[in-house]
Amino acid sequence: MADRITELRERYDYYKSLNLSLNMARGKPGADQLALSDGIIDPALIEGFRSEDGTEIRNYGVLDGITECKRLYSEILQVKPENIIVFGNASLTVMYDYIAQCMIFGSGDKPWSQQGKIKFLCPVPGYDRHFSILEHFGIEMINIPTDSEGPDMDLVDEYIKDPSVKGLICVPMYANPTGITFSERVIERFASIKPAANDFRVIWDNAYCVHHLSDDCDKFYNIFEYAEKYGTQDHFIEVASTSKITYPGAGIAVMAASDKNIESVKKRMTVQTIGYDKINQLRHAAFLKNRDGVTAHMKKHAALIKPKFDAVIKALSDSFSDDGDFSWTEPKGGYFISLNVPEGCAKRTVELCKEAGVTLTGAGATFPYKNDPFDSNIRIAPTFPSLDELKLATEILCVCAEIAKLEKNN
Ligand SMILES: Cc1ncc(COP(=O)(O)O)c(C=O)c1O
Structure with missing residues (x-):
């Protein structure tokens, strides 16, 4: 375990040295998604x-x-x-x-x-x-x-x-x-x-x-x-x-x-x-x-954001599929993925991410009074960053979550 935490900390320090500024906090569409609707300002429509x-x-x-x-x-x-x-x-x-x-x-x-x-x-x-x-x-x-x-x-x-x-x-x-x-x-x-x-x-x-x-x-x-x-x-x-x-x-x-x-x-x-x-x-x-027009339009959104959801889920699976302390959702739609880290580790994970330049929704925010009784849930919003940014941000998130778990068990 000592080896593993040393290895993770080295990776973490490397990420920190990159001075990143990545954001997976809010469910905002990416610029490419916004552009899908630019036809809406065509004066001919009105x-x-x-x-x-x-x-x-x-x-x-x-x-x-x-x-x-x-x-x-x-x-x-x-x-x-x-x-x-x-x-x-x-x-x-x-x-x-x-x-x-x-x-x-x-x-x-x-x-x-x-x-x-x-x-x-x-x-x-x-x-x-x-x-x-x-x-x-x-x-x-x-x-x-x-x-x-x-x-x-x-x-x-x-x-x-x-x-x-x-x-x-x-x-x-x-x-x-x-x-x-x-x-x-x-x-x-x-x-x-x-x-x-x-x-x-x-x-x-x-x-x-x-x-x-x-x-x-x-x-x-x-x-x-x-x-x-x-x-x-x-x-x-x-x-x-x-x-x-x-x-x-x-x-x-x-x-x-x-x-x-x-x-x-x-x-x-x-x-x-x-x-x-x-x-x-x-x-x-x-x-x-x-309705058909909306369905066709939403398919264009899906083409842009499905690869982002897939990338997050792949990174989570690569890191944690053998570790029952972690679980996450694999939605068929919407804007978010919900990650559960081991109890007592969500705040620390979000804090470590922040220090490495990755902003996540605050731990606890998904519960009334910002109080997650298990300090376990983290919301991931994959749509806004580019695919490359998202892959890097999720990699960092996985490293931070594992560090938080090992710190807690230490
Ligand atoms: C469940 C849910 N409802 C409402 C909203 C906000 O919708 P509106 O822009 O229509 O206020 C959001 C935005 O993230 C949302 O996730």
Whole structure:
């Protein structure tokens, strides 16, 4: 073991001497991915400035989105266009606003802010920005472990007997950071939930529902179709966006929800805005066209990023396939790979990487309150660096993770 750690430290010092600056921290598309959508700024797409029903897209009006965009997302999410609202850029804003609305005005009961301490269930590991929103509103977060099929639904059923548990936030397909997709069994369990709180909401963040890495992909389940069987549609608020389809800084976001929830959100919107950016909505609809258009476009993304996912998984397998203390996900879509290093080693691994010029998402970030109880999970975002940079960064990550393990065992 002494030999091994000496060898690893020598390699580590060599990497440090390279003065690298590599980043695998945030799920951002690479420049080549952004370029795939540059056709969206072609003026021909919005020629005449009219949407198909004759709406002048430069002017005020159309609160809930132009017809073309609603149709596009109704095809993607498999709900009726009437059950879709199209917003501006960023589904995070939509989620934040929805929770703010529940806090201030409620969602079928007294405002959440007037119901004492309220709680949300958080499948872990999960998306750090979801947790930041909940923490911001002072909502207590409860970890729900997940496996390859999704969250532990027995535990969810237990917790929702408590009326102060008001919701759950999750990414049902190609989750951030694990890349797993909820199985049909888990979807069915969600659809049949019986929470004690009638104002219970599941924020169903389908950010990656079209982000397959190849034709061997996970199946999309429409939660509303399943929920209809049990009459639970009002418990689900689905969001999605084109952030990782076209441009993360200049896309469109959508919400899909039950008739009742759509009506209450629209009522709030009439005070909040006269309408979102319809020029951008029309550009998106004209550029992406329909579900098939999105599928074809996502294949171009996959061609660019699949080799990056493969490179990370190969490096992890080369280093750790014989070491049961390490495990990682091999997603069929989405933006992330989730690596579990031995307990108590994630922070040290991230720190060693940082000193060697490789930035990773902070250890703990994938858990509420940035507190990974096992200090084990590391999120890898492979899309932004070039393939060569990524290979080097992953090599360094593997060396750092092994050093952290040997240090701990020493
Ligand atoms: C699960 C998930 N939801 C939402 C977002 C952000 O989406 P938007 O740009 O629409 O706010 C991200 C971005 O990484 C994400 O991973």
